[in-house]
Amino acid sequence: xxxxxxxxxxxxxxxxxxxxxxxxxxxxxxxxxxxxxxxxxxxxxxxxxxxxxxxxxxxxxxxxxxxxxxxxxxxxxxxxxxxxxxxxxxxxxxxxxxxxxxxxxxxxxxxxxxxxxxxxxxxxxxxxxxxxxxxxxxxxxxxxxxxxxxxxxxxxxxxxxxxxxxxxxxxxxxxxxxxxxxxxxxxxxxxxxxxxxxxxxxxxxxxxxxxxxxxxxxxxxxxxxxxxxxxxxxxxxxxxxxxxxxxxxxxxxxxxxxxxxxxxxxxxxxxxxxxxxxxxxxxxxxxxxxxxxxxxxxxxxxxxxxxxxxxxxxxxxxxxxxxxxxxxxxxxxxxxxxxxxxxxxxxxxxxxxxxxxxxxxxxxxxxxxxxxxxxxxxxxxxxxx
Numbered sequence: 001x002x003x004x005x006x007x008x009x010x011x012x013x014x015x016x017x018x019x020x021x022x023x024x025x026x027x028x029x030x031x032x033x034x035x036x037x038x039x040x041x042x043x044x045x046x047x048x049x050x051x052x053x054x055x056x057x058x059x060x061x062x063x064x065x066x067x068x069x070x071x072x073x074x075x076x077x078x079x080x081x082x083x084x085x086x087x088x089x090x091x092x093x094x095x096x097x098x099x100x101x102x103x104x105x106x107x108x109x110x111x112x113x114x115x116x117x118x119x120x121x122x123x124x125x126x127x128x129x130x131x132x133x134x135x136x137x138x139x140x141x142x143x144x145x146x147x148x149x150x151x152x153x154x155x156x157x158x159x160x161x162x163x164x165x166x167x168x169x170x171x172x173x174x175x176x177x178x179x180x181x182x183x184x185x186x187x188x189x190x191x192x193x194x195x196x197x198x199x200x201x202x203x204x205x206x207x208x209x210x211x212x213x214x215x216x217x218x219x220x221x222x223x224x225x226x227x228x229x230x231x232x233x234x235x236x237x238x239x240x241x242x243x244x245x246x247x248x249x250x251x252x253x254x255x256x257x258x259x260x261x262x263x264x265x266x267x268x269x270x271x272x273x274x275x276x277x278x279x280x281x282x283x284x285x286x287x288x289x290x291x292x293x294x295x296x297x298x299x300x301x302x303x304x305x306x307x308x309x310x311x312x313x314x315x316x317x318x319x320x321x322x323x324x325x326x327x328x329x330x331x332x333x334x335x336x337x338x339x340x341x342x343x344x345x346x347x348x349x350x351x352x353x354x355x356x357x358x359x360x361x362x363x364x365x366x367x368x369x370x371x372x373x374x375x376x377x378x379x380x381x382x383x384x385x
Contacts, residue, residue, distance in 0.1 A: 011130035027335055031365040033353045034337040036172060036315065038234040040289070042274075043281050046233055050274035058269050065257045066093025066242070067272045074242055077279045081204075084220035086244040090253050093272060095264045097202050097228045097241035098124060100256075103263070104198065104224070104243065107255040109134050113163040114155070116189075118143070120317065120344035122172045122200065135160070138346070141167075141176055148185050152192075162193040168200040170207065173344045173352035174317040175294075175310020177211045180218070187219035196249065197223045202241070203313040205232035205283060208291045211311050221246050231313075233278040238271035290314050293355040293362060300366040301353075304373040314356040317341065318369075321377045323348050330376070336368045 042050075053059070065071065071088040079085040094100050101124055109115065111133035117125050118141040129136045137155070139147045155162065165186055169178040178186075190197050199215040204227065216223045228241030245253045260266070297316055298309055307318040320327040324340035328351060331338050341350030353369070355362055 008131055008133070011133075012127045027332075027337070029335065031334075031336045031361055031368060033355070033357065033362070033365045034339050035356075036231070036313075036354050037236050037356060038231060038286070038314070039357050040234055040286050042234045042238075043278070043283065045281050046235070046274045046278045049277035050238070050270045053270035053273035058273060060269060062266045062269050062272060064261050064266055065091070065253075066267060067269070067276070070272050070276050071242075073276050073279050074244060078214075078216065078225060078244055082214040082216040082220070082225070084216045084246075086216075086225070086246065087250075090247065090250045091242060091244045092253050092256050092260065093240065093242045093267050093275075094256075094260060095239035095241070095267050096230055097200065097226050099239075099260075099264050100226055100228075100241045100243045101125075101128060101200075103256040103259050104226075104252070105129075105132050106259050107252050108164060108196065114160045116151070116162050116165045116195075118167045118171070119346060120171065120173050120341065120350070122168050123343045125166055134163075137162070141171060141174065141178075143182060143185070145185065148189060152189070155193075162189070162195040164196050164198060165190055166198040166200065168202065169212065170203040170310070170312030172203065172313055173315050173339070173341070173350075174308065175203075175313040175315050176308065177207065177311035178213075179211070180213050183213060183215050183218050187215065187222075190219065190222055195222070196252070198226060199223055200226045202226065202228050202231055206287065206290055206314055207312045208287070208294065209311060216246075221248060224249060224252070229275050229278045232283060233274075233281065235271060235274065235278070238268060238274065240267050240271045240275045290356065293359065296359070297353065297355045297362060297366060300363075300370065304370045304377075314354060316353045316355065317344075317350050318353065319350055321349075321373060324351050327351055327372070327376070330372060331368065334368045334372065336365055336372075338369075 070093055071091045074091055075086050075088050105128040109132045113134045115129050115134050115136055117138050119138040139151055197215055204212050216225050225244045229235040301318050305318045307316055324342050328338050328340045339352040342348040
């Protein structure tokens with residue numbers, strides 16, 4: 001029945017992460033280090049706010065753009081974080097950042113537009129680039145002035161202007177937080193090209209050494225800030241995310257709101273009331289737990305491979321001795337579920353491990369990972385003799 005499908009639908013496929021998620025339901029007692037989902041419960045004040053909304057019959061449609069009270073709370077939250085005050089009318093609430101990304105690309109990106117990604121990248125970014133027939137350019141996430149200069153030379157040679165620069169900091173899959181110099185370089189690049197910056201800050205709450213800097217604090221006039229509550233407050237299944245725009249990009253938000261009228265309609269109202277409370281609910285203990293897990297996993301994995309210490313989020317991105325698809329297939333035979341790195345990068349020799357799970361699972365999972373790396377490393381060495 002392929003002939004009935006729209007041509008653009010072939011540009012995307014089932015997410016490898018969701019495939020692993022579905023696989024986890026079929027394997028007895030899996031060591032699931034694949035899914036980026038916090039294992040802690042929704043904080044009690046947030047639960048109570050959601051429950052109260054249901055009891056009070058606040059379950060109908062909201063304004064398409066989101067509850068006014070939530071949009072105002074988002075503005076206050078971002079003003080404190082960035083020093084820049086967005087306007088409630090220039091914000092949109094949707095069913096998670098994934099929906100925000102889809103609406104943004106629909107409103108902004110046309111065929112052959114140039115989009116800049118940082119490699120490794122969140123897998124939805126390149127999928128949306130392909131779906132919209134745009135042109136993808138990448139620089140490594142550890143970029144500096146030299147990499148920006150090389151990119152600019154390539155763009156100039158081809159006569160191309162960037163339309164969108166999009167990145168996540170902290171990163172999914174590496175946990176890297178971009179430093180202030182890197183953000184300044186991206187801001188300068190955006191200024192030269194009159195490009196839009198989309199700063200995906202969905203993991204900003206998981207900042208272990210207090211390093212995170214919001215792009216809106218450096219380049220407020222051209223930064224769209226994206227965030228949500230799936231990761232910070234474990235609302236993954238309740239679906240609330242948002243985008244805030246400066247005045248010059250207000251029309252982008254209005255078009256996204258119009259598109260939402262015909263798609264998601266609105267985020268679930270009880271979850272929006274919960275989000276208001278979430279903005280005022282810290283996760284200090286959860287952060288301590290995740291940092292402890294990060295340090296444990298790094299210590300274990302560095303015995304057999306190389307990996308950067310993540311600044312934030314709850315992932316590590318270790319190198320493996322064979323193609324990531326082959327490594328993940330062998331790991332599955334040992335009940336260990338990981339995500340192959342080829343979905344995040346042109347470099348296929350990495351895998352993503354989530355440490356957002358219990359310590360006993362992490363310990364056993366790391367043991368299986370290390371054993372497999374040692375086994376495959378020996379095999380690779382023998383093959384080259």
